Amino acid sequence: MKSLQSIIENHPFFKGLEPRFLELVTGCASNVRFEAGQPIFRQGDEANQFYLIRQGKVALEVCPPNCEPIVVQTTSDGEILGWAWIVPPYHYHCDAIATELTRAIQFDGQCLRKKCQEDHSLGYTMLSRLLPVIGQTMEATQLQLTDVYGNRS
Amino acid sequence: MDKPSTINKTNLNQLFAELNQHGYQIIGPTIRGEAIVYDRISSIDDLPEGWTDEQQPGHYRLKKRSDKALFGFNVSPHSWKQFLHPPERKLWTAEKNGSNFKITPEKLENPKFAFIGIRSCELHAIAIQDKVFIQGPHIDSVYQIHRKDLFTVAVNCGQAGGTCFCVSMNTGPKANSGFDLSLTEILEENRHYFLVETGSGRGRSILENLNDKKPAENKEIQSAEKIMTETSKNMGRFLNTEGIKETLYENLEHTRWEDVAKRCLSCANCTMACPTCFCSTVEDVTDITGDHAERWQKWDSCFTMDFTYIHGGHVRHSTKSQYRQWLTHKLASWIDQFDSSGCVGCGRCITWCPVGIDLTEEVAAIRKPDKSKTDYN
Amino acid sequence: MSNNVHDPMVPQIYEVTKRIRETHDSFSLYLESKSNSVISNFGPGQFNMIYAFGVGEVPISISGQVEKFGHLIHTIRNVGTVTSALNALKKGHKLGLRGPFGSSWPIEKCKKQDVVLIAGGIGLAPLRPAIYALLKERDQFGEIAVLYGARHPTDLLFTKEFENWRGKYGVQVKVTVDTADREWKGNVGVVTTLVPRVSFDPNNTIAMICGPEIMMKFSVLSLKQSGMSEENIFITMERNMKCAIGFCGHCQFGPAFVCKDGPVFSYNNIKPFFETRDF
Numbered sequence: 001m002k003s004l005q006s007i008i009e010n011h012p013f014f015k016g017l018e019p020r021f022l023e024l025v026t027g028c029a030s031n032v033r034f035e036a037g038q039p040i041f042r043q044g045d046e047a048n049q050f051y052l053i054r055q056g057k058v059a060l061e062v063c064p065p066n067c068e069p070i071v072v073q074t075t076s077d078g079e080i081l082g083w084a085w086i087v088p089p090y091h092y093h094c095d096a097i098a099t100e101l102t103r104a105i106q107f108d109g110q111c112l113r114k115k116c117q118e119d120h121s122l123g124y125t126m127l128s129r130l131l132p133v134i135g136q137t138m139e140a141t142q143l144q145l146t147d148v149y150g151n152r153s
Numbered sequence: 154m155d156k157p158s159t160i161n162k163t164n165l166n167q168l169f170a171e172l173n174q175h176g177y178q179i180i181g182p183t184i185r186g187e188a189i190v191y192d193r194i195s196s197i198d199d200l201p202e203g204w205t206d207e208q209q210p211g212h213y214r215l216k217k218r219s220d221k222a223l224f225g226f227n228v229s230p231h232s233w234k235q236f237l238h239p240p241e242r243k244l245w246t247a248e249k250n251g252s253n254f255k256i257t258p259e260k261l262e263n264p265k266f267a268f269i270g271i272r273s274c275e276l277h278a279i280a281i282q283d284k285v286f287i288q289g290p291h292i293d294s295v296y297q298i299h300r301k302d303l304f305t306v307a308v309n310c311g312q313a314g315g316t317c318f319c320v321s322m323n324t325g326p327k328a329n330s331g332f333d334l335s336l337t338e339i340l341e342e343n344r345h346y347f348l349v350e351t352g353s354g355r356g357r358s359i360l361e362n363l364n365d366k367k368p369a370e371n372k373e374i375q376s377a378e379k380i381m382t383e384t385s386k387n388m389g390r391f392l393n394t395e396g397i398k399e400t401l402y403e404n405l406e407h408t409r410w411e412d413v414a415k416r417c418l419s420c421a422n423c424t425m426a427c428p429t430c431f432c433s434t435v436e437d438v439t440d441i442t443g444d445h446a447e448r449w450q451k452w453d454s455c456f457t458m459d460f461t462y463i464h465g466g467h468v469r470h471s472t473k474s475q476y477r478q479w480l481t482h483k484l485a486s487w488i489d490q491f492d493s494s495g496c497v498g499c500g501r502c503i504t505w506c507p508v509g510i511d512l513t514e515e516v517a518a519i520r521k522p523d524k525s526k527t528d529y530n
Numbered sequence: 531m532s533n534n535v536h537d538p539m540v541p542q543i544y545e546v547t548k549r550i551r552e553t554h555d556s557f558s559l560y561l562e563s564k565s566n567s568v569i570s571n572f573g574p575g576q577f578n579m580i581y582a583f584g585v586g587e588v589p590i591s592i593s594g595q596v597e598k599f600g601h602l603i604h605t606i607r608n609v610g611t612v613t614s615a616l617n618a619l620k621k622g623h624k625l626g627l628r629g630p631f632g633s634s635w636p637i638e639k640c641k642k643q644d645v646v647l648i649a650g651g652i653g654l655a656p657l658r659p660a661i662y663a664l665l666k667e668r669d670q671f672g673e674i675a676v677l678y679g680a681r682h683p684t685d686l687l688f689t690k691e692f693e694n695w696r697g698k699y700g701v702q703v704k705v706t707v708d709t710a711d712r713e714w715k716g717n718v719g720v721v722t723t724l725v726p727r728v729s730f731d732p733n734n735t736i737a738m739i740c741g742p743e744i745m746m747k748f749s750v751l752s753l754k755q756s757g758m759s760e761e762n763i764f765i766t767m768e769r770n771m772k773c774a775i776g777f778c779g780h781c782q783f784g785p786a787f788v789c790k791d792g793p794v795f796s797y798n799n800i801k802p803f804f805e806t807r808d809f
Contacts, residue, residue: 057717059718060718061712068712069711070710070711071709071710071712071714072718074717074719076717077727078727099715140720140723143722143744143745143748144708144720146744148651148741148744149650149651149652149679149680149681149685149742
């Protein structure tokens with residue numbers, strides 16, 4: 001079985017991470033597994049987790065009152081789940097549910113935050129890896145909002 | 154080219170008769186509703202003798218001349234394209250029969266036109282439309298048949314109009330090719346005659362039948378040349394065409410487009426008056442029974458909103474983008490498409506713009522550095 | 531013009547031999563020629579002008595060909611008066627057709643290369659003949675990836691064919707939708723998110739994109755981020771078309787007439803105009 005550290009090292013999100021940072025983040029990590037249909041976090045919950053998806057698929061849902069939940073994004077192999085752990089006030093913005101058997105690495109958000117505060121260059125590294133993902137999510141959201149395939153006549 | 158000849162006014166009438174005899178329908182300048190237009194004419198009496206046209210941005214007036222010149226004006230509001238590329242024509246008829254239907258193409262007729270008094274810029278305009286309609290991979294059947302037997306008697310402009318800039322576009326004022334016969338009208342104190350040049354075998358054989366034609370004397374040739382030099386010197390407008398394609402392509406976001414859009418009414422006059430604008434649309438019509446359908450082709454303009462409609466909206470929905478399309482097509486992308494400018498410098502779009510937008514002025518403004526892009530230092 | 535040359539402005543009569551409902555708002559018509567001159571050869575990506583009697587004409591890409599000579603498939607989204615009239619046609623009904631017109635997908639260029647096809651919504655229809663052409667000579671090409679995005683799972687076209695493409699031909703087919711309910715077990719997110727999820731060698735890949743302009747713009751960006759160069763990216767443009775032969779002027783896009791120079795363009799060739807607003 002692969003060591004936790006080598007799994008983290010080989011995940012696209014942490015590709016090329018400096019060894020000393022790798023050691024620091026591994027200290028906050030553990031292996032997790034979610035069954036299909038299992039909730040991972042809920043909107044409004046304290047955001048104390050950050051996940052690297054190894055295999056599987058997670059749906060991010062918003063649930064308007066009196067409506068069926070709407071899936072707005074899915075995240076799968078080689079991608080990440082959750083960035084609210086680094087943005088105050090550290091609350092999740094939507095629901096996350098595994099849609100199939102999903103294996104992931106879970107990081108303790110409080111642990112990561114503490115290490116980032118102690119070592120700002122780790123903090124900077126984390127942010128510069130997270131920001132492109134957040135940026136892409138924003139761009140994707142804009143595209144979804146423009147409803148490009150819709151009937152605009 | 155043959156040596157030029159001279160003819161007088163009477164010979165000109167004979168020329169009309171000759172053309173009639175050869176089965177041509179004669180179209181030439183004549184006065185209708187306070188304008189000199191191109192229409193069917195039968196003799197030189199129909200020509201606007203002693204009249205001229207005063208043209209300025211958004212301005213056109215007929216004025217009496219002090220002489221009896223037959224061609225002493227510039228260009229008519231409508232160009233000759235109305236005859237070769239009709240403003241409206243039926244393409245085909247479809248008849249329904251149960252669940253089946255049948256399509257019958259409209260029969261084509263050859264009207265055999267002779268254009269009298271066509272100017273050099275207008276001959277260039279026809280050469281440009283030839284590239285669009287009959288020199289590409291597809292043939293426009295009506296244009297082809299109307300064009301096939303066209304006979305042209307060009308007139309070299311004896312004066313430049315207020316909105317003319319053929320010299321800038323290298324399309325005039327003297328007709329150098331594309332005509333069967335060309336005339337330079339010369340008015341001297343006691344003499345009114347025409348220097349005739351031949352541009353084709355057909356032109357030569359028609360000319361040979363005229364009685365009193367004489368070989369031109371050097372003095373007469375020089376008089377004609379002098380007129381051409383004068384006309385060239387007096388162009389009402391100037392357009393700098395150097396690197397114009399690149400200039401326009403590089404300035405698609407110039408603030409001048411916003412500026413002109415505030416003045417432009419999107420009325421489409423410029424495109425209707427332009428001798429090279431070729432856009433058309435099709436309209437499908439049915440009768441009340443629903444069993445009989447027709448398709449009509451009609452002139453269209455890039456200034457209309459529906460021009461760029463695709464499901465969901467219009468691609469060019471602002472006057473800015475429409476004007477930019479028209480000007481960049483005319484002066485830039487036309488060069489990529491057809492290897493020549495789409496503008497012949499006839500000035501019609503300037504004269505007939507109700508608010509007097511002058512494309513030469515717009516290009517000059519776009520050539521200047523964009524105010525919004527100058528830095529503060 | 532000699533009499534045996536068909537005037538490109540005059541439609542020929544075709545019969546609807548089959549009609550398939552593809553999604554809630556799109557359908558396919560299988561057409562067979564009723565006149566002597568039939569369209570036997572067309573390039574993938576080319577389109578026809580389809581005439582609904584008494585209503586009007588619309589440009590529709592060819593979405594496939596039945597093995598039998600002279601049979602064509604068109605997949606149409608019901609969005610306007612003409613497409614709605616076409617939607618009402620049943621087996622045995624007739625329509626008018628002119629074509630084929632325009633440029634084709636660069637299948638020859640794909641040989642010995644990986645191929646990425648990105649489709650959005652109804653955009654899979656014009657790409658399907660390209661996919662068929664690639665599968666017909668599967669061993670000539672490297673990796674083939676089909677990335678398909680739509681608004682909602684109910685908008686997806688040709689889903690029954692995906693398993694065949696995957697299983698029989700080893701094509702990486704990835705599908706995503708903009709929004710879905712819980713029933714949908716696939717991806718949710720815009721089509722560009724699929725680009726990093728498939729394998730191809732960006733230095734030896736030809737990409738073909740068909741969909742709404744904004745979606746194509748973002749797809750080009752994603753492909754460039756993955757390391758592809760612009761000259762290997764091909765897109766299709768949609769513009770108003772009336773004549774389809776370069777006479778009517780409606781479809782002009784800078785120096786190009788979309789009807790005859792397109793609809794398939796190398797991104798490199800139209801980039802400056804593609805990036806100009808309202809052009």
